[in-house]
Amino acid sequence: xxxxYQAANLPDAYLLxxxxxxxxxxxxxxxxxxxxGVGELPFTHAYPEIWLEHRYDVHxxxxxxxxxxxxxxxxxxxxxxxxxxxNPGNFELCWSxxxxx
Numbered sequence: 001x002x003x004x005y006q007a008a009n010l011p012d013a014y015l016l017x018x019x020x021x022x023x024x025x026x027x028x029x030x031x032x033x034x035x036x037g038v039g040e041l042p043f044t045h046a047y048p049e050i051w052l053e054h055r056y057d058v059h060x061x062x063x064x065x066x067x068x069x070x071x072x073x074x075x076x077x078x079x080x081x082x083x084x085x086x087n088p089g090n091f092e093l094c095w096s097x098x099x100x101x
Contacts, residue, residue, distance in 0.1 A: 002051065004049075005049065005050040005065055006048070006049050007048045008047070010029075016050055016064070020050070024057075027051060027057075027061070028050070029049070029051075030051055034046040082094065082097050087101060
């Protein structure tokens with residue numbers, strides 16, 4: 001196993017593990033419960049970590065992480081066709097009226 005990535009939070013770590021799994025890369029989340037120790041541990045030691053089971057998957061995993069990080073920055077804005085309310089580009093339903101975007 002090889003330590004590959006340190007996520008900002010646990011939900012991001014699990015999203016990435018799921019994306020890696022869909023790309024055929026076996027990985028696991030470590031430090032799942034370490035945030036409970038912040039104060040006793042430095043906060044940088046409590047971040048969730050993603051470990052790859054095989055070193056040869058690093059290149060594929062890097063592409064998955066790059067796309068994940070890029071998608072966070074480029075969400076844009078989408079306007080609802082029903083109520084004309086603005087929504088983040090990654091929403092599938094309008095936050096205001098609930099209709100599909």
